[in-house]
Amino acid sequence: xxxxxxxxxxxxxxxxxxxxxxxxxxxxxxxxxxxxxxxxxxxxxxxxxxxxxxxxxxxxxxxxxxxxxxxxxxxxxxxxxxxxxxxxxxxxxxxxxxxxxxxxxxxxxxxxxxxxxxxxxxxxxxxxxxxxxxxxxxxxxxxxxxxxxxxxxxxxxxxxxxxxxxxxxxxxxxxxxxxxxxxxx
Amino acid sequence: xxxxxxxxxxxxxxxxxxxxxxxxxxxxxxxxxxxxxxxxxxxxxxxxxxxxxxxxxxxxxxxxxxxxxxxxxxxxxxxxxxxxxxxxxxxxxxxxxxxxxxxxxxxxxxxxxxxxxxxxxxxxxxxxxxxxxxxxxxxxxxxxxxxxxxxxxxxxxxxxxxxxxxxxxxxxxxxxxxxxxxxxxxxxxxxxxxxxxxxxxxxxxxxxxxxxxxxxxxxxxxxxxxxxxxxxxxxxxxxxxxxxxxxxxxxxxxxxxxxxxxxxxxxxxxxxxxxxxxxxxxxxxxxxxxxxxxxxxxxxxxxxxxxxxxxxxxxxxxxxxxxxxxxxxxxxxxxxxxxxxxxxxxxxxxxxx
Numbered sequence: 105x106x107x108x109x110x111x112x113x114x115x116x117x118x119x120x121x122x123x124x125x126x127x128x129x130x131x132x133x134x135x136x137x138x139x140x141x142x143x144x145x146x147x148x149x150x151x152x153x154x155x156x157x158x159x160x161x162x163x164x165x166x167x168x169x170x171x172x173x174x175x176x177x178x179x180x181x182x183x184x185x186x187x188x189x190x191x192x193x194x195x196x197x198x199x200x201x202x203x204x205x206x207x208x209x210x211x212x213x214x215x216x217x218x219x220x221x222x223x224x225x226x227x228x229x230x231x232x233x234x235x236x237x238x239x240x241x242x243x244x245x246x247x248x249x250x251x252x253x254x255x256x257x258x259x260x261x262x263x264x265x266x267x268x269x270x271x272x273x274x275x276x277x278x279x280x281x282x283x284x285x286x287x288x289x
Numbered sequence: 290x291x292x293x294x295x296x297x298x299x300x301x302x303x304x305x306x307x308x309x310x311x312x313x314x315x316x317x318x319x320x321x322x323x324x325x326x327x328x329x330x331x332x333x334x335x336x337x338x339x340x341x342x343x344x345x346x347x348x349x350x351x352x353x354x355x356x357x358x359x360x361x362x363x364x365x366x367x368x369x370x371x372x373x374x375x376x377x378x379x380x381x382x383x384x385x386x387x388x389x390x391x392x393x394x395x396x397x398x399x400x401x402x403x404x405x406x407x408x409x410x411x412x413x414x415x416x417x418x419x420x421x422x423x424x425x426x427x428x429x430x431x432x433x434x435x436x437x438x439x440x441x442x443x444x445x446x447x448x449x450x451x452x453x454x455x456x457x458x459x460x461x462x463x464x465x466x467x468x469x470x471x472x473x474x475x476x477x478x479x480x481x482x483x484x485x486x487x488x489x490x491x492x493x494x495x496x497x498x499x500x501x502x503x504x505x506x507x508x509x510x511x512x513x514x515x516x517x518x519x520x521x522x523x524x525x526x527x528x529x530x531x532x533x534x535x536x537x538x539x540x541x542x543x544x545x546x547x548x549x550x551x552x553x554x555x556x557x558x559x560x561x562x563x564x565x566x567x568x569x570x571x572x573x574x575x576x577x578x579x580x581x582x583x584x585x586x587x588x589x590x591x592x593x594x595x596x597x598x599x600x601x602x603x604x605x606x607x608x609x610x611x612x613x614x615x616x617x618x619x620x621x622x623x624x625x626x627x628x629x630x631x632x633x634x635x636x637x638x639x640x641x642x
Binding site for chain 2 (some may be wrong): 132136242249275277
């Protein structure tokens with residue numbers, strides 16, 4: 105029997121019409137979440153997800169199966185997110201929103217009355233508050249379970265740098281806990 | 290340091306934490322899926338084929354005997370006598386499970402009431418779909434254009450761009466009445482009697498030995514588990530002597546039933562692949578062969594040169610596609626989980642995989 109990874113490649117190899125339904129079912133949620141972890145805005149994340157799938161379809165000819173399909177898609181997503189975040193429209197939108205963000209996040213919603221939920225939410229917000237270069241490695245390592253070498257290959261950055269950033273990210277999160285808030289950046 | 294370890298522990302459950310909180314209403318729902326699909330169709334993506342590498346969908350066809358045991362088909366339409374022998378072997382029937390190209394063509398020709406003697410796929414010397422039209426030259430000339438179009442349309446509908454259509458006028462020589470009808474009857478009677486006595490025989494033929502001036506012998510195929518050889522011969526001789534007042538030599542062919550059955554099953558696998566692999570130019574396959582001795586081994590003969598830049602990649606891709614096919618649900622009953630060797634050869638006959 106073929107391993108899951110090989111099966112992925114075979115399916116990709118065999119379809120000459122990419123099964124958009126299949127690929128969306130497999131990766132849609134992960135890509136949406138990944139995008140959100142970058143842009144922190146649901147509608148922008150949705151737009152990016154849409155662009156990723158369309159782009160993937162258009163550029164399938166370039167994909168030779170060197171990495172897994174998933175890693176290829178993640179790389180496209182990350183790059184697109186970073187591009188979007190550099191744009192003026194994004195930056196101005198974020199400034200307007202941040203006023204509401206703070207307010208909303210400190211509120212304790214009824215559903216979060218459970219202590220665990222409160223703690224989960226706190227951690228999540230702190231991760232999302234990290235600067236991008238630390239946030240993305242923390243996300244890929246802890247949320248997506250990617251190993252250091254895999255992250256290195258995905259982002260095109262040396263392993264040692266990844267390790268350093270992971271460490272720095274953890275320290276920053278720790279600082280946030282000590283200061284009793286979020287870094288706000 | 291202790292606090293960072295605490296953070297590390299919290300991070301280990303990051304997926305759960307985020308999924309249940311900040312990601313809670315960030316769902317990739319049906320609405321978004323639909324939206325993306327619409328956008329894709331708008332851009333004409335759904336209809337275009339995103340082709341790459343040697344991507345092609347493998348149809349699960351089990352082709353006719355023509356394809357499978359090459360020796361059968363190419364001789365089947367050349368020699369009607371061989372065609373008859375082929376149908377006596379039970380496992381050949383296994384192959385006619387799904388419709389294949391030759392069957393599709395046959396059905397269409399039947400609809401139009403065209404006469405044909407044989408339809409087959411040939412690989413040597415070139416890839417052709419051959420249709421034999423019997424009877425007069427005048428009839429042949431009248432129908433050949435339409436027959437050709439019918440066959441070509443079917444090939445096109447399956448994307449089999451590697452085959453050309455060859456419509457031939459074929460009038461077989463009337464088979465000389467070599468067989469004495471009495472002998473044919475005797476042959477059948479002896480076979481039935483042996484079976485009744487529970488001998489494990491597979492076939493029995495009384496044939497004329499070529500270039501012997503009319504000498505005959507009895508050719509018997511029996512399972513290699515049948516040990517009562519002497520008794521078997523005795524019985525045959527007795528019956529022949531009674532009828533013909535002479536004895537014939539008896540030639541025994543031992544057959545390993547298990548191996549033969551295995552050979553049939555793996556033959557089906559090869560034939561299912563053959564039509565697709567040979568029919569589509571992209572695969573660059575010029576032939577397939579297989580053996581089950583000592584164990585199943587499939588060989589793919591390609592037109593790719595070993596020196597090509599992409600030769601290795603091509604072989605890897607092809608290997609994956611074939612592995613996937615062989616281990617698929619549709620092939621399960623034929624493969625029965627048996628391990629097999631796969632050899633992919635370059636046009637210089639060097640192994641690429």
